[in-house]
Amino acid sequence: MLDLKLIREDPAWVEGRLQSRGKGHDLQKVHLLEQEKRAIQAETEALQARRNAISREIGHLKAQQGDASALLEEMQGLGPRLKALELLLRSKEEAVGEVVSQLPNLPDLSVPMGRDENENVELRRWPAASEPEPLPFPAQSHWDIGERLGVLDFDAGALVAGARFTVLRGGGARLSRALINFMLDLHTAEHGYTEVLPPFLVNRESLFGTGQLPKFEEDLFAASDDFFLIPTAEVPVTNLVRGQIVEEEQLPLRMVAWTSCFRREAGAAGKDTRGLIRQHQFDKVELVWITRPEESEAALEQLTRDAEAVLKRLELPFRTVALCTGDLGFAARKTYDLEVWLPGQGRYREISSCSNTGDFQARRMQARLRRKEGKKVEPVHTLNGSGLAVGRTLVAVLENYQQADGSVVIPDVLRPYMGGVSLLEPVVKK
């Protein structure tokens, strides 16, 4: 949620920042609605003040057996007028809220200008600045590798659930679990995060807080009773501070959570239909920071490095990209994507997205901090990033560690989590 005061005080600047996302937003409407709202508010509150004064006076008179009929008569006239005004005020408040809650976050000034993902800016590559060496044999896609190994069963996923669901079997299921445990251990033991295991179903308030609602309901799976399956652990974990006032010295909060994630992928028909890249259900290890405003910029750099560390330990080539203004997500002020190299596709694919949302989510959630000096409260800043998307990491391992004979070597750091298994071998078809 954008700061209404900021919109009021410097609409041109806000409009310009919104414009940089590629879509214009008319703040005139907000301005007008807000003005109307405040006029009605002033009138309503004056009337409420009068009502309160009269009520008090009636109380006095009754206590002294006095005659309150004149006051009661004034109240008769006041009542309906006040009721109508209160109703009108609320509808205006809702109208303002509705418009403002649809506005995306303002891009940070350091975000490169651009229309779409083609204008994102590559910042760095690992392990070298050049494209990774091609494999010394024709690279297979992970779906071919996985099926030959008997670890990815797309037919079974379609059978028990439908399109975009997959069953992991044997070493594949084990590898997924190994990745989750490896990531959680790395972030907790070496990067200082606290592990959280949140609900996978959340309420509307939480989804509003992080910005998925009201605009993106069609991307979510709804369960009954107004619960939604989480599209990312960012939702339940960030919302842990919703409605809270956190003491300044308790910040930053740094949390890591493994969850399954569920997405409709409504707008992605025909995209990535094969393989594990785009599923309705996938696992992800998510990093969340709650910070003081002045430290969120540095926090985004650190969070991104923490995510990069996973790829480095797994020895998977990747690059780090700064999203341009036109490619930013709704809630993001600034975003770095990590893209892993996939030999089977011969290109980099997103495996992590690390964002600083500034005070945008905090305003929607009413998550604040109390300053040690001055006792003032102000919105916290929130950040989130994948560390990493587990399904896509599994894809990257299969494709990067594939051998000419169709087997897949297990990365060194995962072997302790694989019960000593160091190689996945093709099953012999009968």
Next chain:
RNA sequence: GGAGAGAUGACCGAGCGGUUUAAGGUGCACGCCUGGAAAGCGUGUGUACUCCAAAAGGGUACCGAGGGUUCGAAUCCCUCUCUCUCCGCCA
């Protein structure tokens, strides 16, 4: 799922239709007292929106949430949510 009891400020807790500002306590902050501290005494102590050029200072709303009754609701009525106790069921 059934039966019952609850939800009040940072915390505990009173209030159950009006007697201006939610009693009292604890905590916290500041001050007095003290050689220093404790104790004691005094003062202050939430959030959001809004009025005012700003400050100072006002106003309104908020006693789990939403409706209702009433001239007036923390207090009465209805619905919902959550917590606790017992029973049932269950991984």
